[in-house]
Amino acid sequence: MDVEGKELRRGWTTGTCSAAAAKAACLALLGKGFPEMVEITLPGGQKPAFSLALGEQGEGFARAGIIKDAGDDPDVTHGALVIATLRRGQAGKGLRFLAGKGVGMVTRPGLPIPPGEPAINPVPRQMIAAAIAEVAGTDTDFEVEISIPDGEELAQKTLNPRLGIVGGLSVLGTTGIVIPFSCSAWIHSIWRGIDVARAEGLTHVAGSTGMTTEKAVQAHHDLPETALLDMGDFVGGMLKYLRKHPVPKVTVAGGVAKMTKLAQGMLDVHSKRGLADLEALAKVATEAGADAALADEITKANSVLHAFQLAEAQGLALGDHVAALAWKTAAKALQSPEIALEVLVFDREGRLVGEAPFTPSDQVSSLPLPERNRRT
Template sequence: MLGCFIVTSMSDASKPLRRGWTTGACATAATRAALMALWGEGFPVKARITLPKGERPEFAISYQACGSDWAEAGIIKDAGDDPDVTHGAEIRAHVRASSGGVIFKAGAGVGTVTKAGLPIGVGEPAINPVPRDMMTAQVVEMAKRLGQSPDVEITISIPDGESIAAKTWNPRLGIVGGLSVLGTTGVVRPFSCAAWIASIHRGIDVARAEGLTHVSGCTGATSERTVQAHHKLPDAAMLDMGDFVGGMLKYLVKHPVDRVTIGGGIGKIAKLAQGEMDLHSKRGQVDLQFWADTLDLPALAHANTALEASQIAGAVFAQTVAQKALETVQARFLEAADGRKITYDIIVIDRAGAILASAS
């Protein structure tokens, strides 16, 4: 899984975190540059666009090509200090005259939507609504200024996008063939946890749209493989929860399914059992004194880790962890917003992927 961090304005005591630009903003700037060439103004050195909140950044043109009835321009994406897998990717826009308004196409490295539940319909290129609006606005504004017809086909491509997409959640969300063109503000702020939680939400939307009634959130790849095999769940049912159990469960209360399985290692699930809703090691630790008191085993208070506590206490530790984690979840998230009761179960696994305990 990708790393994640929470920041406000500083990455250390003195260095401000640098923001970046979304794939949607880059695609829009590339579209503007290509249109300038297509409609007689020539390729610019930089393209300036207006973002949804009024900001007007400039983007250096990294690639240009043209023919008698088409033009193409590229922008290198700068994600700033956000750990974004698309940082450094080139976003290209190929434009040509068409009919029937602005038409969007997926070029090489841009995915196509194959599952319901996303903002774009099945069969459409994975270019989200706000980037589409931004590019359309460029077409309309420039066509009016230059006396051109605003009927344009825009094909967005991302060289190596298909291989980069393998590092994202796109395959599970049913976006095949490459990356998505994303962004709502045009700006990437180094707050990647928010992006991760948003992806969990989209996974839930897709699962519900496919009619799935049982989904699972797991803390890592090993627990995910174990839980998926144990329950024989399809890929679309597996949510990339990571450490964000609270972000997943809060959304599921508002957008419920019948059954939710939470899987993870002994340490992560122990923190959930203690009431933690963010399981990252930087934001919460296993309280070994709590577990010593709970199991009436003073030796647990002197253990170094949950794994060592499990070795000291044996199977009873993992089983108690699973049961208390289940009670924690049920106490806060049992009843969905529509009044239905959600069924939960917990699976605790070891590092090899074997099931240590479960509670349901």
């Protein structure tokens, strides 16, 4: 990534560092010693290698540590020591993940990991399992403890305390790679994507907030790669450029939390710009047909995802109402009769949970909210 002539370095997620440390520890535990460099395979097929900052072995355990390099991203965990400690586990039980010092425990619902589990997200768990399998094959009965010594202090600079992750950081990452957060560079890359789509004569582009959403919207509309815009958090940056460089059909696609923030008027949906208002979401749920008890539960929900889960449990089509309000916010940025706008809301599994269909974006004032209904 290049910004004003300066190339920004990409870095590695805590999930990547944990997987590399776990592989090194597994090698030592199996009597093969600690490697000088340990290589792992990322979800996208990349094979980075890491040097160890720590290697310790004792009775029944092996421990390896890697210093996290977040590149040029202003990541609070840049420079942190990520440690994996491996011990033999109960036969036939596979991997058991444990939270060591500085790694949090999940205490509330609505997160990718259920309450009572270490805050090690699904993809990092898969990466750790794959890294260990490269060494141990089908012998996967291990206890894997991940620790980040300064994690509890660093976690105070994150949203973890508010989300009910106590005792430290989360081990995160979906690609294994940290992409530097540069507003200017990212927005310019979106613009170039629009330019390419227009040059190829495409009549439909889709901006997505993340990888899961991008895959889901591509499958939903059977779109070519060049129609996909890595919008990230910059909904406004994409839409304002499209207003001057129109494409006949535009889809804005995102997860429940970011589309809720768009519905509440935020065109920049990054977490640093603020959290979604759960009280406002409860009012939307009431408009969608929620009773007072459900609205109260949504107000007290741990996260937007949790709120959607509560609504779904009662068959309430909350996503359609969020999509309609998000459509209105996005349409105000476009305001063009040349552009038909659609908003799609997906959950973490890429399942469609809300939609506002293609409508000319200059019809902001005339577009009604969905009637009270229940999504099946």
